[in-house]
Amino acid sequence: MADDRAEDDRAESESANRPVAGDAVLVEKDATVPAVAVLTLNRPARRNALTLELKQALVAAVEQVAADASVRAVVLAGSGNAFCVGQDLGEHAEALRAGAGSTFDTVERHYNPIVRGLTGMPKPVVAAINGVCVGAGLGFALACDLRVAAEGAVFATAFSAIGLTADSGLSASLVHSLGASRALELLLLGESFTAEQAARWGLVRAVAPADQVLDSALDLARTLAAGPTAAYAEIKRAVAIGAVSPLEETLAAEAAAQARLGRTRDHAGAVEAFLAKQRPTFEGV
Template identity: 65%
Template sequence: MTNDAVVVTRDDQAAVATVRMNRPDRRNALTTELKVALRDALEDVGQDPQIRAVVLSAAGPAFCVGQDLGEHAEALRSGAEEPMRTVPEHYNRITSALTTMPKPAIAAVGGTCVGAGLGFALACDLRLAATGVRFATAFSGIGFGGDSGLSATLAHAVGASRATDLLMLGDAFTAESARDWGLVREVVAAEELDDKALALARRLANGPTAAYAEIKIAVALGTVSPLSTVLEHEGAAQSRLAATEDHRNAVEAFLAKEKPTFTGH
């Protein structure tokens, strides 16, 4: 699937889809066209049972610099309703597509990642970043608070105090700082980023994707719920997973000292 704003490639053999933002000349600034295309692409691959892992990436020297402020300013001047609708119609649905898809999502951050771009990266389950990448929240600089889930995902990742600092002051931080804070799994050479992200996606696609889906739900629940609620959920999740072929086959493989094969069923 390809259009001017987003390119989706599927590796059917590996059961991996790559969703690539494709406005390199504008540093993947988020126009309505790009937001709609990204939302629809992520919802599509998220619901596709043939896809077992997803990579979110971007063409050009930037991952995403957030909202296209030229388009935004034009809409504000005209009195259009678009600036008020874009959060529920675009940003929230993009973030939700990444956080709720029942499969792992990996962000391959190859360049500047700010604003909603950072929100989308943090909505993924795992992140890789290229050496030299700079991150920032950027919202307060234009008189905004956070969106794209950043108010929650950033606080959960680095703690409320540091998240408040980053959101209020908007100071940029490096890929190495992001790694040290736990935001990024690994910092790699730019020329290795795509291959490393695909290798990680393939590894996950070969794993127990039903268990991964339950892990995503449980971790999200665990950040906002009391322990009693988490324990109840974990018990129900383990019961669901105990009935899967993946679990039963993996137990038998363990006892036979063999490597398990997972199918997602």
């Protein structure tokens, strides 16, 4: 029986760490805190440019970790020396030359589900921005809840340089983070900005040496994975509502969320721990 259980545990671990759709996106559990899942865009030779295969894999990976109750925090990272340079323009150019009518369906079929999946993830998501972060890659990073950037990371919208407007939610996320004036500046001019500028603007939480950025993101995710996961989900939902809704709607959403959270084991346990002058232990429910 013990051998059977060990075999089952190994199979479960291998399944959790199995890449999605080949090797385009790696889905792994953190060795230190298995409640942290790490999603890694894995086309380092092309700076993680978004091919159809990678986009499909990322949609599946985001859905996978969102549905996995054992995962309580997520890190989104890029392999090699880049986070993501956005759409693979080589693949895109081939589709344009072929007159593919569905060329821009990718926004609705892939980019939008990825952004919705990250922003709506019922657990915190931390972006580990290890290098270039451009176009849809920037949109994905801003769809995460917290961001850590490498000292040499460079950011840009880049859409106007190829005659396009923003996608991946940037028209909203840049405005919410920086205001309409700076969002327009970044989108119209397409000028790049550094990790240090991003930190000054509040787009990233911290700037770390390139060889430490993933560890910094993992440290954040490990802390969050030990927290009140149900409360984090409600916090994300309430902030999303508050960003676009009148005060009365926000107040109603907050009241409903508090009523739900008031019935959780985490809330009851945390109150008892506070009264006993002890540190609470959160189960995430």
